[in-house]
Amino acid sequence: xxxxxxxxxxxxxxxxxxxxxxxxxxxxxxxxxxxxxxxxxxxxxxxxxxxxxxxxxxxxxxxxxxxxxxxxxxxxxxxxxxxxxxxxxxxxxxxxxxxxxxxxxxxxxxxxxxxxxxxxxxxxxxxxxxxxxxxxxxxxxxxxxxxxxxxxxxxxxxxxxxxxxxxxxxxxxxxxxxxxxxxxxxxxxxxxxxxxxxxxxxxxxxxxxxxxxxxxxxxxxxxxxxxxxxxxxxxxxxxxxxxxxxxxxxxxxxxxxxxxxxxxxxxxxxxxxxxxxxx
Amino acid sequence: xxxxxxxxxxxxxxxxxxxxxxxxxxxxxxxxxxxxxxxxxxxxxxxxxxxxxxxxxxxxxxxxxxxxxxxxxxxxxxxxxxxxxxxxxxxxxxxxxxxxxxxxxxxxxxxxxxxxxxxxxxxxxxxxxxxxxxxxxxxxxxxxxxxxxxxxxxxxxxxxxxxxxxxxxxxxxxxxxxxxxxxxxxxxxxxxxxxxxxxxxxxxxxxxxxxxxxxxxxxxxxxxxxxxxxxxxxxxxxxxxxxxxxxxxxxxxxxxxxxxxxxxxxxxxxxxxxxxxxxxxxxxxxxxxxxxxxxxxxxxxxxxxxxxxxxxxxxx
Numbered sequence: 001x002x003x004x005x006x007x008x009x010x011x012x013x014x015x016x017x018x019x020x021x022x023x024x025x026x027x028x029x030x031x032x033x034x035x036x037x038x039x040x041x042x043x044x045x046x047x048x049x050x051x052x053x054x055x056x057x058x059x060x061x062x063x064x065x066x067x068x069x070x071x072x073x074x075x076x077x078x079x080x081x082x083x084x085x086x087x088x089x090x091x092x093x094x095x096x097x098x099x100x101x102x103x104x105x106x107x108x109x110x111x112x113x114x115x116x117x118x119x120x121x122x123x124x125x126x127x128x129x130x131x132x133x134x135x136x137x138x139x140x141x142x143x144x145x146x147x148x149x150x151x152x153x154x155x156x157x158x159x160x161x162x163x164x165x166x167x168x169x170x171x172x173x174x175x176x177x178x179x180x181x182x183x184x185x186x187x188x189x190x191x192x193x194x195x196x197x198x199x200x201x202x203x204x205x206x207x208x209x210x211x212x213x214x215x216x217x218x219x220x221x222x223x224x225x226x227x228x229x230x231x232x233x234x235x236x237x238x239x240x241x242x243x244x245x246x247x248x249x250x251x252x253x254x255x256x257x258x259x260x261x262x263x264x265x266x267x268x269x270x271x272x273x274x275x276x277x278x279x
Numbered sequence: 280x281x282x283x284x285x286x287x288x289x290x291x292x293x294x295x296x297x298x299x300x301x302x303x304x305x306x307x308x309x310x311x312x313x314x315x316x317x318x319x320x321x322x323x324x325x326x327x328x329x330x331x332x333x334x335x336x337x338x339x340x341x342x343x344x345x346x347x348x349x350x351x352x353x354x355x356x357x358x359x360x361x362x363x364x365x366x367x368x369x370x371x372x373x374x375x376x377x378x379x380x381x382x383x384x385x386x387x388x389x390x391x392x393x394x395x396x397x398x399x400x401x402x403x404x405x406x407x408x409x410x411x412x413x414x415x416x417x418x419x420x421x422x423x424x425x426x427x428x429x430x431x432x433x434x435x436x437x438x439x440x441x442x443x444x445x446x447x448x449x450x451x452x453x454x455x456x457x458x459x460x461x462x463x464x465x466x467x468x469x470x471x472x473x474x475x476x477x478x479x480x481x482x483x484x485x486x487x488x489x490x491x492x493x494x495x496x497x498x499x500x501x502x503x504x505x506x507x508x509x510x511x512x513x514x515x516x517x518x519x520x521x522x523x524x525x526x527x528x529x530x531x532x533x534x535x536x537x538x539x540x541x542x543x544x545x546x547x548x549x550x551x552x553x554x555x556x557x558x559x560x561x562x563x564x565x566x567x568x569x570x571x572x573x574x575x576x577x578x579x580x581x582x583x584x585x586x587x588x589x590x591x592x593x594x595x
Contacts, residue, residue: 006494014390021387022404025463029407031430032419048433092315105309115316118324122571124523124544124564128557129330130323132341152319183308212413214526219552230414234530237418244422251415262410266403269410273467274474 036060036248043244056245063249066236071250073225074232078211081146081228086206088151090199096153097161098187102173112162119155131219145220146210157202160275164198165191200268201275204261211258229254335561345558352562362563364538365546366570368454372542373521376458380517381510384468389502391469392476402473405466412464417530420460421447424531447532450539457527457540468513475509476502504587511586515575522571543567 030050035043036059038052064071099105100112134145168191176186217228227235233254236247262269310317335352339345356362391401408416423431424446432443446456483501492500525544528534534541534549547567551560 010494011393011395014393014395017390018387018395018401022401025404025408025466027430027434028419028423028463031423035422044428046428048428048430092319095312096316099309099312103305103309103312105306108309108313111313111317114320118320121324121328122519122523122568124547125331125568126324126327127547128334128551128561128564129327131551132330132334132557133327135341149319149323151315152323153316155316158316183312187312208410212411214413214529215548218529219548233414233418237414237421237530244425244428247418248422251418255411255415258411259407262407270402270406270470273406273409273470 032248032252035244036252038245040243040245059245059249060253063236063246064253066246068224069232069236070225071229071232071253074227074229075254077143077226078229081143081217082207082210084143084147085150085210086203088147089154089157089206090202092151092153093157093202094161094192094195094199095187097158097165098191100158101162101165102170102186102191103183115155115158119159127219134220140220141222141226143226146213146216150206154206157205160202161195161198164195168194197268197271200265201272204265204268204272207261208258331561331564334558335565337558339557340555341557342555348558352559353566355559356562356566361538361541361546362543365541365543368539368541369522369524369543372454372458372524373518375454376461376521377514377517379458379462380465380468381514383462384465384513385472385506385510387465387469388472388476389498391473402466402470405469407466409464409467413526414530416460416463417527420463420527421531424456424460447540448536450536453532453536453540457524457531460527461521468517471513472506472509475506479505507586508588511578511582515578518574518578519571522567522574 034050034052037055037057038049038059039054039056042049042052100108100115130145131140134140137144139145139148172190173186176190181189212230213228214230214234217231218234221227221231224235233247233250236250334345336347336349337345338348338352387405391398395401423429426432426443426445426448429446431446435441436443444452446452479502483505484497487497487501523544524542525548528540528542528545529548532540534545543563544567547560547563550556550563
């Protein structure tokens with residue numbers, strides 16, 4: 001075999017493997033959608049039916065309006081928590097990153113080393129004391145334990161933003177200072193506008209993390225009216241475990257905001273995952 | 280800036296005072312702007328970390344005042360069959376899942392890196408499952424694994440002509456099933472490796488070709504060594520995250536059947552938030568932390584022998 005034949009065979013193999021993998025990965029999605037659109041009899045048909053007949057679009061509406069499971073409320077709770085925590089993370093982390101990248105102050109390097117070190121401390125260590133602390137503050141069963149920490153900066157986002165801010169030339173700051181800008185307006189008018197691409201990446205991380213978060217809401221929220229969408233889904237699972245059509249319909253609705261975000265900002269998702277994996 | 284300062288004919292003492300004042304102001308502004316994180320670090324990280332260590336030496340149950348019980352939580356753990364079992368379950372899961380993700384993700388990235396057509400489409404399909412981790416995915420897979428009406432049994436029957444399995448209800452099958460489910464999101468690591476592959480300078484391959492090295496030799500002597508830092512980093516992150524597995528087990532099996540999927544974090548959660556054994560749960564958290572730390576250090580030490588850093592130096 002010559003070089004060209006080898007290349008051709010390898011290309012063929014690549015397409016074959018990638019296509020097989022893609023089909024395997026797509027099956028669960030198709031199955032989920034198909035289940036969500038079936039009526040209750042067809043779900044329990046053997047062998048399984050792939051194309052529902054008839055299409056029961058009403059399942060989506062029904063899954064959101066089950067008695068005792070106010071999904072509209074759950075979704076809006078998730079939106080409130082996700083938006084507040086993301087705004088908080090962006091705001092606080094970019095101010096802190098500015099201090100770590102563009103101001104020279106005593107103790108900066110030692111503190112930045114601590115920022116990096118805290119990224120290594122796993123969250124399970126702090127679960128119990130945090131729960132007790134929030135209980136003493138009377139914050140449990142409110143959104144505060146899920147939102148307030150975000151307003152005090154997140155080490156990982158501080159790290160990403162700092163690395164990016166270091167690439168912006170210091171000439172900007174000097175020129176702005178000569179024009180009479182103070183530090184605060186340098187941050188807001190000069191640096192932050194240039195950080196928009198990295199804000200996108202950080203926002204996506206934060207939105208994804210808070211929307212999908214399960215353990216923290218599970219620990220801190222106890223009344224049904226405060227539940228997030230993920231908690232609602234898990235409760236749905238407990239109470240209606242045989243009603244797979246509605247369960248799948250509800251799952252799709254809970255996934256939808258992230259899927260739409262992905263469709264709109266795919267580039268930043270990919271950039272984000274590459275940043276985490278390559279550093 | 281320096282020249283501006285130099286050209287001024289300011290007396291030395293006054294200049295020094297001027298720069299001292301500026302230094303003071305920079306310090307003030309710096310600490311002030313870093314203060315959100317400093318406060319967050321003290322209140323939400325350092326405080327709770329020290330608190331957790333202290334609580335681990337008590338019998339606190341949130342109902343009565345805590346008593347110091349010395350090492351007894353740790354001693355009790357060493358003799359707790361459920362804890363030992365959950366360490367085994369978690370280790371078993373990690374030891375299989377982490378290398379599988381590494382190998383499959385890397386192979387897929389190699390195939391995808393061959394100037395394949397439709398890159399965006401492949402990337403989207405493979406990456407999609409990773410963005411919606413958590414409860415919704417667990418529910419979907421619980422339904423796929425359903426012994427009577429789930430589609431997995433139908434497909435295995437169709438392809439391999441084998442009987443129906445109770446994937447999640449069988450003590451031997453439950454962990455392999457959860458591993459299978461985790462492979463659905465292998466696209467995440469695939470993308471990282473793909474980015475790594477694209478970072479390898481093409482000159483390396485060109486000169487290897489001139490020296491007559493074939494495709495396999497190039498893979499062995501260029502691609503693999505150049506990728507070891509990325510593989511290394513993802514090995515460590517994979518170990519850390521797989522030891523924290525919680526949501527899938529909580530939603531899909533609740534630790535069953537017969538504790539066969541009792542992951543460590545699940546047992547920790549039950550101890551802390553169902554039985555309110557705060558002292559015991561804190562001790563569990565520290566043991567997990569030390570266990571992960573030891574594993575990570577072992578990987579770090581092993582890295583000396585297999586991780587290749589360009590220029591022979593570790594990046595800072």
